[in-house]
Amino acid sequence: MQFESSGSPQNPPHIIARPEHTVSRRDIEVEALKVLYRLHHAGYTAYLVGGGVRDLLLGKTPKDFDVVTDARPGELRKLFRNSRIIGRRFRLVQVFFKGGHIVEVSTFRCRSEFDELAEVETGPAKETTYGTPAEDAQRRDLTINGLFYNVADFSLVDYVGGMEDLAAKRIRVIGDPAVRFARDPVRMLRVLRHAARIGFTIDPAAWEEILAQGHLIRTCPPSRVRDELLKDFHSGQALPFFKLMLDSKLFYAIFPAWVGKLGASGEGRLLELIGRLDPLVQNGYPLSDSLLWAVFLTAFIEPELKPREFKDLREFIQEKIKAALGGIEFPRARQDEVSQMLALEARMAPLLAKGQPIPARLTRLRLYSATWLLHQFKTAPEAELLERCDPEALPTPPPPAKRRRQRRRRPRGGRGREKKEGGEG
Ligand code: ATP
Ligand code: MG
Numbered sequence: 001m002q003f004e005s006s007g008s009p010q011n012p013p014h015i016i017a018r019p020e021h022t023v024s025r026r027d028i029e030v031e032a033l034k035v036l037y038r039l040h041h042a043g044y045t046a047y048l049v050g051g052g053v054r055d056l057l058l059g060k061t062p063k064d065f066d067v068v069t070d071a072r073p074g075e076l077r078k079l080f081r082n083s084r085i086i087g088r089r090f091r092l093v094q095v096f097f098k099g100g101h102i103v104e105v106s107t108f109r110c111r112s113e114f115d116e117l118a119e120v121e122t123g124p125a126k127e128t129t130y131g132t133p134a135e136d137a138q139r140r141d142l143t144i145n146g147l148f149y150n151v152a153d154f155s156l157v158d159y160v161g162g163m164e165d166l167a168a169k170r171i172r173v174i175g176d177p178a179v180r181f182a183r184d185p186v187r188m189l190r191v192l193r194h195a196a197r198i199g200f201t202i203d204p205a206a207w208e209e210i211l212a213q214g215h216l217i218r219t220c221p222p223s224r225v226r227d228e229l230l231k232d233f234h235s236g237q238a239l240p241f242f243k244l245m246l247d248s249k250l251f252y253a254i255f256p257a258w259v260g261k262l263g264a265s266g267e268g269r270l271l272e273l274i275g276r277l278d279p280l281v282q283n284g285y286p287l288s289d290s291l292l293w294a295v296f297l298t299a300f301i302e303p304e305l306k307p308r309e310f311k312d313l314r315e316f317i318q319e320k321i322k323a324a325l326g327g328i329e330f331p332r333a334r335q336d337e338v339s340q341m342l343a344l345e346a347r348m349a350p351l352l353a354k355g356q357p358i359p360a361r362l363t364r365l366r367l368y369s370a371t372w373l374l375h376q377f378k379t380a381p382e383a384e385l386l387e388r389c390d391p392e393a394l395p396t397p398p399p400p401a402k403r404r405r406q407r408r409r410r411p412r413g414g415r416g417r418e419k420k421e422g423g424e425g
Contacts, residue, residue, distance in 0.1 A: 032065035114184030
């Protein structure tokens with residue numbers, strides 16, 4: 001493996017003793033502490049690692065706490081009765097607690113699963129994936145995500161220069177960005193994500209590499225890229241993330257159909273729409289994935305929308321969604337929901353603007369309430385956004401339609417069914 005200035009597995013770690021750092025046991029969730037202590041008392045090395053350590057050092061509440069140890073999966077299963085092994089090649093152990101809480105424990109590895117997959121393609125893979133703590137730190141993505149908290153003496157163990165980068169408010173890739181991005185291009189998204197979330201600057205070596213190699217993201221499984229982007233929509237910091245996506249052009253590598261289509265005003269509109277998501281997420285409003293995609297796709301579809309009947313609108317929008325997403329995979333049901341919401345909103349908007357009522361056949365649609373939210377989201381003045389999108393203020397969705405027993409066809413000449421506007425459901 002190739003390493004840069006952030007050290008190599010041979011270098012001793014920088015140990016930061018308890019009085020010299022701010023990570024306190026009080027702030028670590030009790031389940032993760034129980035796992036750490038049980039491992040320690042059984043004679044294993046046990047560290048807290050990843051986002052949990054990073055967020056505690058930043059004074060933020062971590063989303064989850066991951067544990068890493070020298071105990072192997074089989075040993076972990078014996079130590080924690082209420083646990084299971086997941087993953088085939090890269091096995092880790094989930095320890096279950098009351099209330100459905102899970103702590104994930106992995107064994108020190110010598111490389112990331114993505115580095116290993118890349119190596120399988122270019123040469124023989126190493127027999128074992130397990131490794132030393134030093135190797136485990138080096139396989140991680142960013143220096144600020146590679147710090148260990150050692151439950152044995154409450155010290156921090158830094159093999160990668162993470163403490164220095166935290167102090168400098170800098171996002172730096174562990175190892176050579178060219179190598180690490182080529183092996184897993186999703187790391188480019190992770191660089192932008194973490195910079196956006198905590199307002200850090202991106203190390204020039206990583207930034208230059210994203211500018212030069214952004215196109216590699218198209219080699220990743222599209223479903224993985226989609227799921228990664230969803231995390232950013234839900235992050236409450238989607239605006240700074242998408243700004244970086246546009247500045248670095250990584251956005252256009254993922255969505256090539258948008259190249260030359262947005263222009264400065266289109267980019268502005270996209271950021272305006274995405275920027276409205278953040279206050280809602282920050283205030284804990286529940287936002288469905290369909291709504292998030294509908295908001296995002298509005299920037300692509302809106303300039304070409306002309307008044308049409310609902311059914312035509314849906315067909316037109318479905319085509320546009322396919323074009324806008326390029327290779328990004330989308331389950332059929334999700335695509336249908338998003339296209340229906342966009343079409344319904346386009347149908348409702350002129351009526352609402354003129355103060356006209358929405359026909360009952362539209363208000364009865366399953367997605368009417370979600371579409372109402374989309375409309376409020378798009379049209380509310382900035383100062384009223386939270387109030388108008390308040391989940392309590394949404395129209396209640398109609399009860400699920402009862403399944404009617406199939407009637408026999410009427411004989412010829414019987415009363416024809418009233419023509420409905422568009423397909424529903
Ligand atoms: P979050 O707060 O979003 O959970 P996180 O850094 O914990 O941030 P996770 O996706 O939970 O992100 O990953 C846990 C840890 O696994 C990371 O901190 C990092 O050390 C490592 N990691 C995650 N993805 C990669 C990757 N693609 N390559 C190398 N290491 C990774
Ligand atoms: Mg995490």
